[in-house]
Amino acid sequence: MILPSASPVGWLLALAAAVTYGVSALAGSRFSPSQARFALMLAWVLHGASVAWGLLGQAPHFGFAPALSMTAWLVLIAYLVERQFFPQMRALWVLTLLGAVAVLLGVVFPGKPLHALSSPWLPLHLTLGIASYGLFAAAVVHAWLMTRAEKQIRLAADSPSGMPLLTLERLTFRFVTAGFVVLTATLIAGWFFGEVLYGRAWVWDHKSVFSVLSWITFGVLLIGRSRFGWRGRHAVNVLYAGAVLLLLAYVGSRFVIEVLLGKAGA
Structure with missing residues (x-):
């Protein structure tokens, strides 16, 4: 619908x-x-x-x-x-x-x-959530460009992105780090101030579960990068997994409610 x-x-x-x-x-x-x-x-x-x-x-x-x-x-x-x-x-x-x-x-x-919003702080919470989406989406775009660049290097061709591979890698993880910080702030606000923001305490629904799973995935990625030197295809695959989980958290759950179930309510 x-x-x-x-x-x-x-x-x-x-x-x-x-x-x-x-x-x-x-x-x-x-x-x-x-x-x-x-x-x-x-x-x-x-x-x-x-x-x-x-x-x-x-x-x-x-x-x-x-x-x-x-x-x-x-x-x-x-x-x-x-x-x-x-x-x-x-x-x-x-x-x-x-x-x-x-x-x-x-x-x-x-x-x-x-x-009418239940709290004047709700727009800030929504802004934090969307900001984390934007930062991780930018990381995914850079990771995709990095993967393409690696393939071109193996073929002895120029990078299709026009940027050095190491630069793309640094930018990718800078976006991941920034996104992780913003996502952490979003989850903390939802956990401790959910009743003020939404009129109810934290609930372990689909959105919450997928959000926490994505946070854990991104945290593992950053730890693996700093402690074990994860890079290349392995790191990119973990990034993609975290991005999919985050996408399912709000966008996926709202898509099911708004389109598949045809509900316009919260």
Whole structure:
């Protein structure tokens, strides 16, 4: 069951962002670097406006698809910042596709209405959770680029990302570390202040179980990296496993509730 779609303004912003992402990807090779950067920045701004309208518009909504849309938007922030330090980085088509799909999903499945919040601190808790999604998503993108770079090195070819393998590896684990810190703060807030935030104490539901399992997985990855020097395919596989568990925690559970079961409630 598809929930009622977003408002006409939300659709207009999302479609404009998706089209601009497409232009940025398809015409990127024909644009000058400054023009390509402007096109991507414009798409990112329109994407952000679409997300903001869904949260702050006349009928604010939030759910699994807006969470994915915000995650993609945050990953693009990381890419735009990194391009300032690593102009040779090449991952545009992947990120523009991710952004276009995510922003459209956000208006097709806008989620549940946001009524009066049970706590003024709840937006901060939601922001921490989405920030952890964004940081781990950025880590996954870098890990994917790192895997591709390793394959190209074995074939004696240039890295498809345009960045050195060791640089990609360092960036991947910096994002993992930052994401782990933010996820830890999110879980601590939910554990100790759940009753204040949501009107009920911590409950061991699907979201909680998958969140804790992902936290343990990422913690094992960081310990394995620092103590045993984990790297390469083994480390990447553990990262992917943790990312899947984290995705199932909120996005997966909300997808089942909102789409498969057709419920708009919390």
